[in-house]
Amino acid sequence: MNGILTFFGGLVNGLGEVWAHKFRSLLSMAGIILGVAALVAMVGVVQGMIGEVRDYFERTGGITRLMVEPREPPDEQLHIAHLSPGLTFRDVEAIRQGSPLVTWIDPEVSLGWRRYSHAGRNESAPLRGVLPDRREILRLQLREGRFIGDLDIADASPVVVLGSWLGEQFFPDGGAVGERISLHGRQYRIIGVLEPLGGHDAGGWFRWQDRVGYIPVTTGMKRFNGNDRLNSLAVQVADVAFLEDAMEQVRNVLLHTRRGIRDFEVTTMEEQLMEFRRMERSFTFALGGVAGISLLVGGIGIMNVMLAVINERIREIGVRKAVGARGSDIFIQFLAEAVVISVVGGMIGMMASVGLVVMLGEIVEAEQFRIVLSPAAMVAGFLFSVTIGVASGIYPAMRAARLNVIEALRYE
Amino acid sequence: MSLVKSENLTKTYRMGDETVRALDGVSLRIDPGEFVAILGPSGSGKSTLMHILGFMDSPSAGRLRFEGGEVSQIGRARRSWYRANRIGFVFQAFNLLPRLSVTDNVLLPVVYGRSGIRDRKSLARVALERVGMTHRARHLPNQLSGGERQRAAIARALVNSPALVLADEPTGNLDSQNVDRIMALFGELAAEGHTIVVVTHDEHVAGFARRRIRMHDGRITEDSSMDV
Structure with missing residues (x-):
């Protein structure tokens, strides 16, 4: 005391x-x-x-994401490597049918930076061809309109969903849906405008993502590339518990579409996490x-x-x-x-x-x-x-x- | 019963290769209510004697009893208690703490004495009244004159009603007028029953005391009681 x-x-x-x-x-x-x-x-x-x-x-799928990455085939397959079609949209369909453990499939046709033109105004921004699944994985919110749907994929329709930044540039007062925007010398119908990804004060990667415009992956293949090649492919598995099995499934399916040539690798995010x-x-x-x-x-x-x-x-x-x-x-x-x-x-x-x-x-x-x-x-x-x-x-x-x-x- | 009783007190220091005998067999007895001056030139051992009487130092040999108890048996923490509660110190340089008010300076022994006294303020007031310093209670030491500072220091020495007040050259820093006032104050305190020991080299100062102990080379050379 x-x-x-x-x-x-x-x-x-x-x-x-x-x-x-x-x-x-x-x-x-x-x-x-x-x-x-x-x-x-x-x-x-x-x-x-x-x-x-x-x-x-977290936003790009976290640890339930599996990525398909290109790899040099083993030596004994080098002489037949050209027989593999590589990463194509057929992989997407095959996985959908042959890998029930996969909930979302996320292929992408990266179309680089493109010039978006509307009413005499031009802006440069990235353009990507994706599936409707992309919306679920990135949890994209729409400010107006809708995201790419299955019909758009089936028809390879000339429609575009603008990232929040593009929407802000061209239609600061809204009303973008139904308007047309010129891309790559063609008219695309705007079907939706996204909300900013990380809220208004987010930085870095999120701001970058907010610039992107999305078109159906099939549209990207047909109208831009003229082939069905993909730039990247990833899938989401429902639960971490299924990760190993899902990997096996995807590997088997892809071996089939690649005619047995092991020119790919299925990887997890574990390494990135580490x-x-x-x-x-x-x-x-x-x-x-x-x-x-x-x-x-x-x-x-x-x-x-x-x-x-x-x-x-x-x-x-x-x-x-x-x-x-x-x-x-x-x-x-x-x-x-x-x-x-x-x-x-x-x-x-x-x-x-x-x-x-x-x-x-x-x-x-x-x-x-x-x-x-x-x-x-x-x-x-x-x-x-x-x-x-x-x-x-x-x-x-x-x-x-x-x-x-x-x-x-x-x-x- | 005697308040202080020493037998053959000896204190030796080692200074380099030499052994210095600061006290060389001092035997004395001080009774309650005495007013004693210890006189002697510097180096005579009077300060050493005062330090030992004040529980600040221990003798190398000899016996010392204080209030009937053997001082050598007292442990270090208990010595602090004695310094706070049974001994009052007055110094040549006043030694008031510059950032504390007069009252807080006076209360230092109460704080460290751990007596559990609640009403500290009235203790300080009584002590300051006794030395005529109530009007300066809230002042800081540097706002006081030399004489006032020494009176505040005396109030500090008295605050716990000690058995023995030790004053080490208490007038060394004062002018002659204040010397007389302070020494007269000690005289009054002794008359009231306080036991006062003043260490000094000044014959005039020693003249105020009723008993004078003269020291030289660590020995008592004269011990004279003087009836007033």
């Missing part, structure tokens, strides 16, 4: 000391302030980047290390100042001991002062971190990723700074507590 009272008195006393030497206190807090601010900003940057990647990962986790970890360690070092430097700063303070106040320590203070009283008094410095520094650091995150956000811009102000990081930074402050106050406080009362009283 007495110890607590003494500590509380020490805190009040420490506040007085900090206030009495404002500039020196600020200097001694500088390390802690910068350390906390750096920690919070670093975590914000990492979380922003990681969050972006994670969103992308890569992503590795990246997350190394970022956290690297940036956390930087922030940790700056907090450590802050702690050394506090220790340095506390040692100087104690040297300045040897006489005071002597007087206090002479009138009855025990070593533990002196210890608690100076430890409380270090606590005050680190707590005040930590709080200023938390405030500074908000400013730093806002400033970094301005510099980085939403195009790349958003910087997240993490309350957890603020609290962690604060607690860490207080811990460091207390730890760095222990040694000076011990020195103060051990001073000999007679020598301390004689000290000039």
Whole structure:
């Protein structure tokens, strides 16, 4: 009880000391302030980047996605490799019939950047040929109209769904559905306009996706390429539990369509996931290390100042001991002062971190990723700074507590 | 019963290869209510004696009893308790803490004494009243004159009603007018029953005390009681 009272008195006393030497206190807090601010900003940057990647990962199918990727056929098949038709739309139909574990099939004909023209206005944006399934996988929301349907696929109709950015450019007031837009020298009927993918303040990949225009995959094959080749093919499996079996199914089906030539590979997102986790970890360690070092430097700063303070106040320590203070009283008094410095520094650091995150956000811009102000990081930074402050106050406080009362009283 | 009783107190220091005998067999007895001056040139051992009497230092040899108890048996934490509650200190340089008000300075021994007293303010008021400093209770030490500072320091020494007040050259930093006032105050306190020991090298100051102990080279060379 007495110890607590003494500590509380020490805190009040420490506040007085900090206030009495404002500039020196600020200097001694500088390390802690910068350390906390750096920690919070670093975590914000990492979380922003990681969050972006994670969103992308989730939104593109997550771990239930299987990808069909081209591969060099094995040596014994090299001489017959030309017999394989490669990745074609026939694969899509075969998978649909032969792989019941697959819920969505996601082929794509990438048509690169195209010029979209309407009412004398031109914009360049990516164009892709896809199935209706794409809407389910990316969870695309429509601002108006509808997405590509099965009939559009069957008829290879000249219809287009505009990404939100294109819709904004050509029809800022809406009313796009039914209008015609010129693509590749032909008229396409607009059947829908998408909502922005990640909400209005999303960055990076989502903004990129919002530019894309979609046409039926069959339209892309017939009207643009004149063949049924696909640029990529992926499928979604209903549940992770079926992943292995679904892989087997897809592999078997494709071996059939490829005439037995193993010029493809079915891969999971696992590798990407591992890569992503590795990246997350190394970022956290690297940036956390930087922030940790700056907090450590802050702690050394506090220790340095506390040692100087104690040297300045040897006489005071002597007087206090002479009138009855025990070593533990002196210890608690100076430890409380270090606590005050680190707590005040930590709080200023938390405030500074908000400013730093806002400033970094301005510099980085939403195009790349958003910087997240993490309350957890603020609290962690604060607690860490207080811990460091207390730890760095222990040694000076011990020195103060051990001073000999007679020598301390004689000290000039 | 005697308040302080020492037998053959010896204190030796090692300074380099040499052994210095700061106290060389000091035997004395101080009774409650006495007003004693310990006189002697610097190096005579008077400060060492005061430190030992004040629980700040321990003798190398010899016996010392305080209020009937053997001082060498007292542990370190208990010594702090004695300094807070049973001994009052007055220093040459006043030694008030500059950032504390007069009242808070006076209350330091109460804070560290852990007596559990709730009404600290009235304790401080009583002590400040005794030295005539109530009007300065809220001032900071640097707003006081030298004489006022020493009176505040005396109030601090008195606040816990100690058995013994030790003053180490209490007038060394004062002008002659204040010297007389402070020493007169000690005289009054002694008359009220406080036990006062003043260490000084000044014959004039020692003249205020009723008993004078003269020291030289760590020994008592004269111990004279003077009836007033």
